[in-house]
Amino acid sequence: MPTAPLLRRPVFIYGNNVVGGAExxxxxxxxxxxxxxxxxxxITPPGAMDAKYRAVARVLHAPRPLLAKAGAWPGLNARLVGQxxxxxxPGPWSFEATAMPGLHLASLLAERLPGSDYAFFVIGPQAAPRHRPPRLADLITRPGRWWRALRGRDYYEEVAELADRGRFFSVNxxxxxxxxxQLGRPGFPVGLHPVVVLASASPPPPTSGRFLLSVSRLDGTMKAYVDGLIQALPALRTQVPDLTLTIVGDGPDRARLEALARRLAPGAVTFLGTLDNVALASLYAGCTAFVGMGTASIEAALHGAPVVxxxxxxxxxxxxGYYGDPAVLGFGEKVPGQxxxxVADxxxxxxxxxxxxxxIAQRGRAQAxxxxxxxxxxxxxxxxxxxxxxxxxxxxxxxxxxSRLLLNVARGYAWRPLVKEGPEAPSLDLHEGALAGLQHELTGGTGDLVCGVRDLVVHRP
Incomplete structure (x- = not known):
């Protein structure tokens, strides 16, 4: 009888561990x-998503400076890869990474573990891997490129070869x-792996009131649009006086944004911090409109919110434009010619x-x-x-x-253990027949553990 093909086990390498779209x-x-x-x-640094990760995967912790920042030398990376x-x-494994140095580590692991391979996953705009080391030949033939490489700004053109091998993926x-x-090679083949979002199977009643909703990490950089949204609110309130703005998420820019909201729209902007999926479902379903980008915009549309x-x-x-409009490409990236x-318009x-x-809500939901x-x-x-x-x-x-290299030397990474198992959560062994029912009870149908049971891990016997 024919046998099913052996599936390589997936390994996801990501240098951040916050509540975000990539996680x-x-x-x-x-x-x-x-x-x-x-x-x-x-494979990730310790962080906010550990409990959710542990519910569905084995978690290996490694230092964030070695996963997210270019500050290591070949010997240190070899030491990390060995651990x-x-x-x-032994594997075989399928490694996925989104940036340097994680992609470099994935290539070393794929070479080391027989039967394995690795892929580059584009999760946002302007994401070509940089920090390719300078080459002596470029100093003579292409000094401009050599100088860019010396400053950590040269791209890895080898990534295009991954596209030829069918190992270059993108969310859109x-x-x-x-x-x-960025790589100077437009039109190469890309495998599209859109992000997946789940609507709550039993959503709570929608939050009442007329309010705009935005859900994002308040970083002041990629999600800088929150700043402009707060500034646009007073003009919108001249048309709809009871309109308010609810902002979900946290990050380094939150204190500044709160001060801006108090100055421009006192009492009309609410910051809720990070919420679980059940609370989010209620806000998505009840908002007058959602404003944002990325995964959160798709989640909002799936819950019936009109999305700008x-x-x-x-x-x-x-x-x-609006989510669901066939003329709008991507979900918040800057597209040439678009x-x-x-947003206020x-x-x-x-x-x-x-x-x-x-x-708009029906169009968006159908597309999501x-x-x-x-x-x-x-x-x-x-x-x-x-x-x-x-x-x-x-x-x-x-x-x-x-500077990062010297910091990593000072941190003792050259001799300290670098990899450890993510902390174990209390576990409960269940027979296969009970798995689906318990998962639905614990997650509200979303697949995410909520309501104070995040540390429960379900094991198949």
């Missing part, structure tokens, strides 16, 4: 691996095209016209359901993990920032 993308991919009967592994390989075991076309332009995109890294709060208008009609709100459903994720991941390994080139060690 949730790897969480959803880990859940898909579990549905395929595999135990995925997430990771010892923890992982605009992000992939951004990277292709906000462009990344744009403090004036500009927008290409229009940019103030798109909100003005939404906040006053209930029929128009319903039309068709493009970002769970079945497509499982199938794409199965095809990837069953395909013959296609080992890309071993990428050169990223050129370090010398």
């Amino acid at each position: 949730y993308m790897f969480l959803r991919r880990s859940e898909a691996a579990r549905r395929l009967g595999l135990e995925p592994v997430i 990771l390989a010892a923890q992982l075991g 076309e605009p992000c992939a095209e951004d990277v292709a332009r 995109f906000a462009l990344e890294s744009e403090p004036r709060a500009l927008s290409p 229009g940019q208008h103030p 798109y909100l003005a009609r939404l906040v006053q016209d209930a029929a128009f709100r319903q039309e 359901e068709s493009r970002h459903g769970i079945a497509g994720l499982d199938q794409r991941l199965r095809v990837l993990l069953a395909s013959p390994p296609s080992v890309g080139p071993v990428l050169p060690c990223p050129w370090p920032a010398w």
Whole structure:
């Protein structure tokens, strides 16, 4: 009888561990691996997503300076890879990484562990890996490039070879095209792996009141549009006096944004910090309109909110349009040739016209359901993990920032243990038949552990 193809086990390498879109993308991919009967592994620094990660994957912790910043030397990376390989075991594995130095580590691990391969995953705009080390030949033939490399600004053109091997993935076309332009090779093949979002199976009653909603990490950089949204609120309130703004999320820019809100719209802006998925579902379903980008915008649409995109890294709060409009590409990235208008222009009609709100909400929900459903994720991941390994080139060690390199020496990374298992959570062994029912009870149908039970891990016997 024919046998099912062996599936490589997925390993996701990501240098941040906060509550963000990329973390949730790897969480959803880990859940898909579990549905395929595999135990995925997430390599990450300790952080806010550990409890959710541990519910569906094995977690290996490594220092953030070695996963997220170019500050190591070849010997230190080899030491880290040796410890990771010892923890992982023989494999075969499929490694996914989104940036340097994680992608460099993935290439070393794929070479070291037989039958394994690695892939580059584009999760945002302007994401081409940088810090390729300077080459002596460039000093003579291309001194400008040599100088860029010396400052850590040269791109890894080897990433384009991963595209030729079918190991270059992106959450959408605009992000992939951004990277292709950065590498100077437009049009190379890219596998599209859209982010997956889940609607709550039993959502709570919608939050009442007329309010705009934004959900993001308050970083002041990529999500700078929150600044412009606060500034636009007073003008919108002249049309709808009871309109308020609710901001969900946390980050280094929160204190400044709170001060701005108190000055421009006192009493009209509420900051709620980070919320679980049940509370978010209620806000999504009850808001007058959602303003944002990325995964949160898709989640909002899936819960029935009319969505106005906000462009990344744009403090004036500009927008290409509504989610669900077929003419709008991406979900918040700046696309060449695509229009940019103030978010307030798109909100003005939404906040006053209930029929128009319903039309935009229905369009957005239909698009979210068709493009970002769970079945497509499982199938794409199965095809990837069953395909013959296609080992890309071993990428050169990223050129370090010398200040970070010296800090890593001072931290003792050259002799300290670098990898450890994520802390174990209390566990409960269940028979297979009880798994689905308990998961639904604990997650409210979302797949995420909530309501104070985040440290419960379900094991198959």
